[in-house]
Amino acid sequence: MLDDLDRRILRQMQADPGLAGAELADRVGLSAARLSRRIERLRDQKILRGPRAVINWRALGYEVEVSLRVTLDKTQPRAFDDFIEAARAIREVIEIQTFVGRVDVRLSVIARDMPHYQGIYRDQILSLPHIADIEALMHVARIKSDESLPL
Structure with missing residues (x-):
C-alpha cells in the first residue's frame, strides 16, 4: 500500500507537522506538484486524516x-x-x-x-x-x- 516515498513523506510530516509544503518537497526529493498529488492520494486512501489543532x-x-x-x-x-x-x-x-x-x-x-x-x-x-x-x-x-x- 505504501511505497518508500510515501513512508518518507509521512515520517517527515510526523517529525515536523508544521513543515511548509515546499520544505517538505525538498526534504523528500520531490517537486511541490508531485508532493501535492502524493498527499492527496494519501488523503483519498484515508491514510492521512488531515491537519488538526492539538490544544494543551x-x-x-x-x-x-x-x-x-x-x-x-x-x-x-x-x-x-x-x-x-x-x-x-x-x-x-x-x-x-x-x-x-x-x-x-x-x-x-x-x-x-x-x-x-x-x-x-x-x-x-x-x-x-x-x-x-x-x-x-x-x-x-x-x-x-x-x-x-x-x-
Whole structure:
C-alpha cells in the first residue's frame, strides 16, 4: 500500500507537522506538484486524516484528569447507544472508548480542580444511563503519548 516515498513523506510530516509544503518537497526529493498529488492520494486512501489543532488543555486551566472505567447494564438493549449519546454531551469528557470484556466503556474526564471534578462526577457522570459499575482512576503522569507510527 505504501511505497518508500510515501513512508518518507509521512515520517517527515510526523517529525515536523508544521513543515511548509515546499520544505517538505525538498526534504523528500520531490517537486511541490508531485508532493501535492502524493498527499492527496494519501488523503483519498484515508491514510492521512488531515491537519488538526492539538490544544494543551492544562494551559487553559484544566489540572485534573480522571479515567473512568464503566460497566454497563447489558440487559438493556440500548445500553451502549444511550450511554454514549449522553456521555458525548458532557463537555469535560474528552475521550470515549468502548471495549469487549469486563469494562465496557472508558471515559477521559478533565476538570479545573477536584471540586470541579466532583461536581461533574456527581451531577453529570452518575446520571448517565445504564451504569452497572464505575471505577475512577486519577491520572498522575503521562509517560508516553505519541501518535507517531513506526514507518
